[in-house]
Amino acid sequence: MSSSVERFDEKARREVGRHGRTVIHRGELLRHPVYTRLLHWSVAISFILSLLSGFAIYSPWLYRWLTPLFGGGPMTRFLHPWFGLFFDLFFLFQFLNWFAPMSWTKADNRWLRRIKEYTTNKEKLEPEDVGFFNAGQKLYFWAIVVSGVLFLITGLLLWFDDTVPRWLVAVSYVVHDIAALIMLAGFIIHIYEGTAAQPGTFRSMIDGTVTRAWAWTHHPAWYKEVTGRDPREDYERALSGQKERADAIEAWEREQEGRERSMSTAGPEELPER
Ligand code: HEM
Secondary structure, eight states, X not given: OOHHHHHHHHHHHHHHHHHSOOOOOTTEEEOSOHHHXXXXXXXXXXXXXXXXXXXXXXXXXXXXXXXXXXXXXXXXXHHHHHHHHHHHHHHHXXXXXXXXXXXXXXXXXXXXXXXXXXXXXXXXSOOTTOOSSOHHHHHHHHHHHHHHHHHHHHHHHXXXXXXXXXXXXXXXXXXXXXXXXXXXXXXXXXXXXXXXXXXXXXXXXXXXXXXXXXXXXXXXXXXXXXXXXXXXHHHHHHHHHHHHXXXXXXXXXXXHHHXXXXXXXXXXXXXXXX
């Protein structure tokens, strides 16, 4: 990307960063700075508003339930294109912010070939070449880029439908709705992956941090890049530390049980004086 765009992105990150705070505790890593989080939630809110108002316009049944949220039918029709424009605008900034980590690499082709192992959670750790984002996350990002452009073009044609040929309006309806369905499917998978499927991910978009264990598990190449440490070695070390702690607790519990047993079998006169 051109250096002027990079400079703009860098400046925006610094400016927004001055107004927010990310506290990183011991054992944690910075995942998403304030600027990224602000953009992400602006994109998410404008997307959800566009989706709900769009559904209301699309389906007469939902129209009754959803339009009161936006102040009635005509208001919903008025607001929907504006929500869409804000969504595209916020996502444009996120696009510039994430362009570099979202670029496709050979490691992403390898990730896609083993997508079955990923979805069935066969391996405890992701392959060591998985960087800041995995190929699934990149696909979602690029699907939003394509859909965002389609939304903008077809949305403008539908907004000013009295100035364009009827066939173009009809095609725009179909493309606009297909793009919305793709985004909706991606959004559902995205919420699942960002919350229930991978515990510890959601907080990265709230407080900006993740644990080291989360990083070496899901994004080993990124972990290595930011810490300079070997993810698998740290994982093995954490495992053996856990095992040692569990063994020590077990040994202590066994010792306590033995002591209690010998105290209960001993007569009161045999109890040691305190
Ligand atoms: C409202 C519920 C949402 C939740 C709980 C959520 C959660 C998250 C989390 C936790 C991440 C960070 C993942 C990581 O660091 O590995 C993330 C990233 C991302 N989010 Fe969201 N998000 C939501 C809505 C959206 C919406 C509506 C969009 C766009 C339409 C979106 C687009 C993205 C993109 C492109 C990424 C980076 C790639 C990825 O992680 O898939 N998110 N989100």
